[in-house]
Amino acid sequence: MGIRIRNDQAVISLDGEQTSYIIGIDEQYGVLHLYWGRYIRNLEDFELAPLKGLSTFEGRDDLLPEEFSGWGGLRYKEPSLKVSFADGTRDVRLFVQGLEADGDILTITFRDARFSLEAVVKYQTFKEQDMIKRSVAIYNKEDSSLMIEQLFSGEWNFKEGNFRLTNVSGKWAAENAVFRKEIPPGKMVLEGRKGITGHNHSPYFMLDRQASPDTGDVFFGALAYSGNFKIEIEKLPFGSTRVLAGMNDFDSRIELASGASFESPEVYFGFTQKGHNGASQALHSFARNFLIPQSHRSTLRPVLYNSWEAVRFEVAAENQALLAERAAEIGVELFVVDDGWFKNRNSSAAGLGDWYPDEKKFPKGLAPLIDKVTNLGMKFGIWIEPEMVNRDSYLYRMHPDWVYRFETREGTLSRNQLVLDLTKEEVRNYLLYALDHLLTKYDISFVKWDMNRPISEPGALNLPEERRQEIWFLHNKYVFELIRELRKRHPDVLWEGCASGGGRVNFEAIQYFDQFWPSDNTDALERLTIQSGFSYAYPVKTMSCWVTDSPNSYTKRVIPIQFRCHAAMLGAFAIGSNLTGMSGSDLLILKKSVSEYKRIRSIVQEGELHRMETEEKNFLGFQYMKENRAVIFVFKHGGGARDPFIRLKFKALEPARNYCVALEGKILFIKSGDYLLYEGIKLSLNKEYDSRMFEIFPKMGYLYRGEKKNRF
Ligand code: DGJ
Secondary structure: OOOEEEOOOOOEEEEOOOOEEEEEEEOOOEEEEEEEEEOOOOHOOOOOOOOOOOOOOEEEHHOOOEOEEEEOOOOOOOOOEEEOOOOOOOOOEEEEEEEEOOOOOOOEEEEEEEEEEEEEEEEEEEOOEEEEEEEEEEOOOOOOEEEEEEEEEEEEEEEEOEEEEEEEEEEEEOEEEEEEEEEEOOEEEEEOOOOOOOOOOOEEEEEOOOOOOOOOOOOEEEEEEOOEEEEEEEEOOOOOOEEEEEEEOOOEEEEEOOEEEEEEEEEEEEOOHHHHHHHHHHHHHHHHHHHHHHHHHHOOOOOEEEOOHHOOOOOHHHHHHHHHHHHHHHOOEEEEOOOOOOOOOOOEEOOOOOEEEEEOOOOOOOOOHHHHHHHHHOOOEEEOOOOOEEEEOOHHHHHHHHEEOOOOOOOOOOOOOOEEEOOOOHHHHHHHHHHHHHHHHHOOOOEEEEOOOOOOOOOOOOHHHHHHHHHHHHHHHHHHHHHHHHHHOOOOEEEEEEEEEEEOOOHHHHHHEEEEEEOOOOOOOHHHHHHHHHHHHHOHHHHHEEOOOOOOOOOOOOOHHHHHHHOOOOOEEOOOOOHOOOOOHHHHHHHHHHHHHHHHHHHHOOOOOEEEEOOOOOOOEEEEEEEOEEEEEEEEOOOOOOOEEEEOOOOOOOOOOOOEEEEEEEEEEEEEEHHHHHHOOOOOOOOOOOOEEEEEEEEOOOOOOOOOOOOO
16 A cells, blocks of 8 residues: 555655655644655654744744645745635634545545634555645535635645756747746746646646756656646745645635535646656656546557648538548548538638538538548548637627626637637537537547637626636636536547647646647647657657648748658657648658558557757657667757767667667667667768657567677
8 A cells, every 4th residue: 555654643654666755743733744755664763843933924834844734824835725714714724633544545634723614635646656646625614605715736845945847838839848947036936827728838847956867856746727727836945945736826716605615626746766757757657547538548549630731721521532532541540620610610700609510611511521531441530619609600699698708898809709608507508519419410539629719808797796706717627527528428539639739738638638739830840849848747649749741831941751750750640731732752751651650659659758868969869668669769950961970879778688770660780778778879860850760679589699780
């Protein structure tokens, strides 16, 4: 079991195979954090030393490393819980009421000193994965309602300062640029306020002090919440650091009626000594094994084609049929019609809300196209954006009051659309009916669920006035309720999450979407950074990567087809090119890449990802490793012919084993693991946008003794 309790019940360790997260329970001080890091065997050594404040302005409560702090008394640090009671009391004093360990689950119940408010903090250990899950539930056992003004899911205390934070920063079409920054005195806040995660940051943290990519201590935690999030990292004047992660309290209050309870989103956290690559690998493996939807957890993602970049809104039965023929010829397994297929959808200005085929574009409905696609041996998929409505739609004309709004304001359009008020039951019923009907009527195997604007004028007018600030939380809740119900009714459908690219990627959405569209930017060079940043926390299997046309439609950059294919092979390979306009030679390379990808995709999608560092600039390398087989992609993105050499040191091989190194399916040479790990190979890439895909697998049988010279 992953929980050890000391005999006096004062010290508890939440264990992984290699790690311990240790807390102390004290009648006077409450539940305190004692230790997090490498495994510690003897819990007897821990002491709960009495703590004193430093001055009248730095009281004891602010110094206590509390596992769950309530805002009350002399606490000025960011609290996990802030509440206002019906009588106007805005102060919580939490005392431990009960403690229960059951298998891998530890439950600690706190109670307010005066009011019947309970906070239940639940930890679950995942020993093999060295990960812990935590959530908090608040119970109002008072006769009157109370207001939750702030509730964080996770609170972590570190004795040390001088941590560096790793996260991503970005914007639309430029998501996921990894940054690493030392925490300055004061607070660093990463947040989303747009109703979804957004494109700017991702709701997780990785903290280190001097880790390198493959070694060194990294503490990490990820929030399973897709709405407005907040991660605060505070460097205290006492030499310590605190981290809080949870729902954003901005413009948000949750009313808890008498007898009601509220459960926070979950957080997952862990510690590794294997640097940032180790933290990524731990999050990937946890998400792949426990979070991604069970129905498609063990299946590999299909090679898909998507129509968006080829035809944009000009989707029609004929052009889709032609694209489908080409797609089938090159080995595509799933053909997806993106935006533009439904009633009056000729631009972003009309149609959202009316989820049935446009008769001009599809005079006989979608069935003939779906039949064609399935007869060609592919599955069929479709794009939707259910949370939205255009003013120019039947839905809006019939129900102009179905959008979030304030009576005194004109709704602000963004991408010509407004956001449907999902707090209204009739709106949710309509969406469930319309989407269920679509999925029942047609043989649809894949849905891309898009969300192309943030929420504004967040007036949910049907809610009682005191509950209207719950809209941020409720919108998110109802989106996933809807998807959960649709998944239940149509269990075979594969779902892709998208919000103008990577605006809704997080550890809650990953439990509903089998994969994500990480960015609208499909420039293969820029995708390398975007995809590498995406895969810092999220597993490669969930990362959809398209090969698109050159020059790229967004950046106009010209990149050879092989590089574009290799860049798309880094995740769930897909194609977004206009296949009817592509040259024969490019189509051949694309076809070959599809078949190569199918051969190696289980290693890419389910293997361990190692980002490879090279001393040389202008190169990027990614190694995927599954059951001792590796696939390595190397990309050259600058430097030219005068700077062609790169020394490539492989990772995670067994030093004493011999390995075959193959390029394009042919074995180049056989070398020992230690040679490939420590000496590496010298690779020559002459041209800009040159790229290679190597495969490495163990040589079976006798020991390799000689060396064969090979040029590659
Ligand atoms: C934004 C998405 O990111 C694109 O891939 C595409 O689906 C468009 N929306 C369609 O409107």
